[in-house]
Amino acid sequence: MGDDHSAARPLRADARRNRERVLQIAQEALASDGLTISFDEIARRAGFGVGTVYRHFPTKEALVEAVLLGRIERFVADARALATAEDAGRAFFGWFTRVVEQASANQALCDMLESGSGMTLRPGSTLAGDFAAALGRLLVRAQRAGAVRPDLGAQDVQDLLRGCLAAERRARARGSAVRMADVVCDGMRAAKAS
């Protein structure tokens, strides 16, 4: 997807090494500084000229995608694995909490899931859809099991997720996202007089 070199022309050895290094540094830079970090700054930290980095990743978006796609894929896989768990409520809440927990350690991931910084997964990407679908399945099962308020939609849950992550972006106290997830999970539980 982000890779436009077919198997035909294998990268030159040094180029391959450099690409790896850029990816590595970009991952660290994005995790700590979020999506607003500039392309030039990433190149500088990696010790390359901007031109070099652009050679490997045609746009900033492509670089970000290369770095973050894997992480999001893992969330989707996690959700799929839980799709047949016995305790649907436990599966749903556990997944939700885990996503918040892991995403909150990565600024750029927060930014992207939270979508506040103007940069998003390309709508064309199936991944955004996969994520929503996986979440939806988990949610519906949990609702059928009576563990989650029935008036919540998948979109609502995504918004709630975003909300938890938004707290972390402010970077105030590390871990505030996780505490928020606890409150939010409680709120999503079924029953209790309003």
Add this chain to the structure above:
Amino acid sequence: MGDDHSAARPLRADARRNRERVLQIAQEALASDGLTISFDEIARRAGFGVGTVYRHFPTKEALVEAVLLGRIERFVADARALATAEDAGRAFFGWFTRVVEQASANQALCDMLESGSGMTLRPGSTLAGDFAAALGRLLVRAQRAGAVRPDLGAQDVQDLLRGCLAAERRARARGSAVRMADVVCDGMRAAKAS
């Protein structure tokens, strides 16, 4: 505060009119487009040159402050009025919901309370502190009354508030902030096995 013309030199009539108009247009522009709208764009919409707008408001921040301060003040006043309400829980949840409701109609207010766009109330401003203090008082009373989980701090509640507003920024479905507030309030309520 944002007003540097003392009573000594009253504004010329046309200037006063223009200032009013800028404020009016800026209010509309900020409400619909959020904090990221450019200063030039606001001037353009108001039908003035940028220089003119800068004459009235020395920085973009000053303009934003002039527009939004009043709104936030109202929240603080609302909270103060509720400080002695009989039902502390009802007061707290009502206030929380009302803030989300009203703020969610104004993009710039969401941005500012949510603090995601890099622009904040100047730390020097007493208003940020007033807001936090008023919220804190409401919270503590509600907790004493046993209506709110005791493990929540004022900062947590602010984060939760921010989270609700963050959903609205995405502008997906109008009103998602309010629905989130409902879930979140439920989560903040005391008791219920975890």
Add this chain to the structure above:
DNA sequence: CTAGAATCGGAGAAGTCTCTCCGCTTGTTC
């Protein structure tokens, strides 16, 4: 009606940012 001061307008300075271009360097191949 006519100074004279207050106000206006908008080009442009200075700072971001993303991304392009092309001469120079380096790896690979025979």
Add this chain to the structure above:
DNA sequence: GAACAAGCGGAGAGACTTCTCCGATTCTAG
């Protein structure tokens, strides 16, 4: 180890920002 394609570097183009400057305009006082 020479030839040549592949890769590198970074100046700078172009598109934004926020904010400044000062000549042209408009209001108001006498």
